[in-house]
Amino acid sequence: MGHFLITCLVLVVVLGLAWRFLGEYLVAVYSGRAKWFAFAELPIYRVLGVSDGEEQSWQRYSVSLIIFSGVSILATYLILRLQPGLPFNPQHLAAVSPALSWNTAVSFVTNTNWQNYAGETTMSYFSQMVALQVQQFISAAVGIAVAIALIRGFARHGEQTIGNFWVDTVRGSLYVLLPIAFLAGLIFVAQGAVQTLSGPALVRDSLNGVTQLIPLGPVGFMEAIKQLGTNGGGFYNTNSAVPFENPTALTDFLSIALVLAIPVALTYTFGKMVGSVRQGIALLAAMVVIFGIWTSFTAFAEAQPNPAVAAAGLTHQPTGNMEGKEVRFGSLNSALFGVASTQTSTGSADSAYDSFNPMGGFGLLTGMMLGEVTPGGAGSGLYTILLDAIVAVFIGGLMIGRTPEYLGKKIQATEVKLASLGVLIMPITVLVLAGIATALPVGRAGAFNSGPHGFTEILYALTSQGNNNGSAFGGLNGNTVFYNVVGGIDMLIGRFGIMLPVLALAGALAAKQVVPASAGTFRTDNQMFVVLLLGVIVIVGGLTFFPAVSLGPLVEQLSHGRFF
Amino acid sequence: MLAQLRRAIVLSLVAIVLFGVGYPLVGTGISQLLFNHQANGSLVKGGSALVGQSWTSPDWFHGRPDADNPLLLNGKPGSSGAANLGPRSETLVRQTRKLIAYWHSQGVDPTTDLVTTSASGYDPDITPADAVAEIPMVSRATGLSSARLRQLIRTQTQGPEFGFLGPSYINVLQLNQALKALESRLR
Incomplete structure (x- = not known):
């Protein structure tokens, strides 16, 4: 317990440094001040045909984004389908099925990394590197680009453009993701993550007569970008629980820090770019409050005994619920990892979330349902919480009877409509699809556990994909045509159904003039605003999903003495 | 366009x-x-330090009871995988009962990790408390005194890293190799 508190404190310090310095660096990158990678960057613009200082309207920015994502989905799909004919396939793995290739391609392009497959027995090294890992860079860079475009919308006035999609994407991946991931990759490998192109290793133990064929691969560097880009899609089936992905408690901590670094730093970048760091701190404060409460809650739940193990006769479980957890992480660090990965859009896992206690699973599931804004995914966290902020400002404006403003921009009908659309599209999609999956026999057939837990598996899967998270209650058998197709639709809506309103909003805001602040202006950098923002986040997420959640983890928690 | x-x-x-x-x-x-x-892959003599193996003989310390070794040779490596049983699963109750009964038959009063499966399906570690719980079984089978085994467990204990990251743990493969070395030294 004491150790866990120290771990949390060190994490706060590390993230504080990331907030200040990575946040500042992001400002330099997206304002074009950072130039140390120009030798690689400028030739890319030449082949792309992007001229110096080329700016795009929000419509052109969106079209570029959609076309690029479409091409990425197609490229990823084709590589998976053509896998047997491509190099670096030491295990001679067959082509990935059409439905699974579709789901996986959409999953990695939308930064979701939902995986309906076991990586080590499905994907060749080529597919892992060239299809999946490439998208782990690109999808994160695109997410950050959209957040930056929205920030520019607030920062600019009377302008028709919000930046250039190609420049933002290239700069994000070259200047931010590549160097940090490379350094982190070295640490992962130094600690024990594998990084090789050779096939599986055959070992024999003379002590116990065990023979093993151990799957290896280019894992360590994929691990780095998997976490840093809030992707979450691992090389192995059980993700960060496998020692070759996440060998030590140090890499476990590093994973958590990497996952949170960019989303947290972006609040500084936001404040700096709109001219008031305090505005960013207000958003960060709301994030920290929810993250702190959820971490305490989930860690407490996992420190409790597993009810099934207790019912079997082992009531004394001093280390908490260890079913589906790794000894080197323990129950508390696994809970922290779970919260960090579900409240960003990562979804990586160092333990089997399906075996979490009912309230532990509740913590993870509801973390996603809040819309992943605390701090949320790379870029997506910031732009989604800014939608919440606009709704909060609007509600505040209604209360005091004034036209709401946010950062000097009048929030009018267009902005409120776009923000509401962006905020509501996720809950609607998730609930409708979860309802369909539960109503249809093909959907119910996917559940592995019986009783309320089986329903939670289905709800969790569609919540995770609708939020572009990728975290899973691993028991669900998702590799069916039904779940592959429906999941793909869920992920597309969850990504572009929010991004497009955000870009439209960026365009509308950039065109507006600044209204000077007056005594009657509703302030958005104080505690009152943070409370209002928290209210919006919790009410939109909490109340919308309450009926569904009460049929899953809540019923399970309350079923004392019953087993299914 | x-x-x-x-x-x-x-x-x-x-x-x-x-x-x-x-x-x-x-x-x-x-x-x-x-x-x-x-x-x-951190390959050492007899396997990888990062991949758990199944130990069935009472002569050795056992690792987590991960149902079957997912990497047993059948021409291809299998995949990692957790049991994924929920906290109110009837099946989990049944399986845990069996595991508890097994440990009792070995003269061991099991700890949590000895009756729960891991997330990877090949957790290479157990905690020092788990190892201590297994002493009666190993002591009876090998004839080594529990004091000696306790001493062995102490020397094999690693972590927490930097004094605070994660729990203390023991690598089961290394523990058994040290046990083997101890036995041959005494003979």
């Missing part, structure tokens, strides 16, 4: 070269040079 399509295709190719080929291959090169042992 067409200009953007051309850009999308070109940037996809650039990304493949940079992030799909350059990044992992340079990474592999440097890893093989600097961290050769780790990059190739």
Whole structure:
């Protein structure tokens, strides 16, 4: 317990440094001040045909984004389908099925990394590197680009453009993701993550007569970008629980820090770019409050005994619920990892979330349902919480009877409509699809556990994909045509159904003039605003999903003495 | 529109070269040079220090009861995998009962990790408390005194890293190799 508190404190310090310095660096990158990678960057613009200082309207920015994502989905799909004919396939793995290739391609392009497959027995090294890992860079860079475009919308006035999609994407991946991931990759490998192109290793133990064929691969560097880009899609089936992905408690901590670094730093970048760091701190404060409460809650739940193990006769479980957890992480660090990965859009896992206690699973599931804004995914966290902020400002404006403003921009009908659309599209999609999956026999057939837990598996899967998270209650058998197709639709809506309103909003805001602040202006950098923002986040997420959640983890928690 | 399509295709190719080929291959090169042992799976005599094995004889300390060894040779390596049984699963109750009964038959009063399965399906570690719980079984089978086994467990205990990260743990393969060395020294 004491150790866990120290771990949390060190994490706060590390993230504080990331907030200040990575946040500042992001400002330099997206304002074009950072130039140390120009030798690689400028030739890319030449082949792309992007001229110096080329700016795009929000419509052109969106079209570029959609076309690029479409091409990425197609490229990823084709590589998976053509896998047997491509190099670096030491295990001679067959082509990935059409439905699974579709789901996986959409999953990695939308930064979701939902995986309906076991990586080590499905994907060749080529597919892992060239299809999946490439998208782990690109999808994160695109997410950050959209957040930056929205920030520019607030920062600019009377302008028709919000930046250039190609420049933002290239700069994000070259200047931010590549160097940090490379350094982190070295640490992962130094600690024990594998990084090789050779096939599986055959070992024999003379002590116990065990023979093993151990799957290896280019894992360590994929691990780095998997976490840093809030992707979450691992090389192995059980993700960060496998020692070759996440060998030590140090890499476990590093994973958590990497996952949170960019989303947290972006609040500084936001404040700096709109001219008031305090505005960013207000958003960060709301994030920290929810993250702190959820971490305490989930860690407490996992420190409790597993009810099934207790019912079997082992009531004394001093280390908490260890079913589906790794000894080197323990129950508390696994809970922290779970919260960090579900409240960003990562979804990586160092333990089997399906075996979490009912309230532990509740913590993870509801973390996603809040819309992943605390701090949320790379870029997506910031732009989604800014939608919440606009709704909060609007509600505040209604209360005091004034036209709401946010950062000097009048929030009018267009902005409120776009923000509401962006905020509501996720809950609607998730609930409708979860309802369909539960109503249809093909959907119910996917559940592995019986009783309320089986329903939670289905709800969790569609919540995770609708939020572009990728975290899973691993028991669900998702590799069916039904779940592959429906999941793909869920992920597309969850990504572009929010991004497009955000870009439209960026365009509308950039065109507006600044209204000077007056005594009657509703302030958005104080505690009152943070409370209002928290209210919006919790009410939109909490109340919308309450009926569904009460049929899953809540019923399970309350079923004392019953087993299914 | 067409200009953007051309850009999308070109940037996809650039990304493949940079992030799909350059990044992992340079990474592999440097890893093989600097961290050769780790990059190739931390292979030691008898297996990998990072992959658990199933131990069934009472002569050895056992690891987590991960149902079956997912990496047993059947021509291809299997995949990692957790049991994924929920906290109110009837099946989990039944399986845990069996495990508890098994440990009792070995004269062991089991701890949590000895009756719960891991997330990877091949957790290489147990906690010092788990190892201590197994002493009666190993002591009876090997004839080594519990004081000696306790001493062995102490020398094999690692972590918490930096004094606070994660729990203390013992690598089961290394523990049994040390046990083997101890036995041959005494004989």
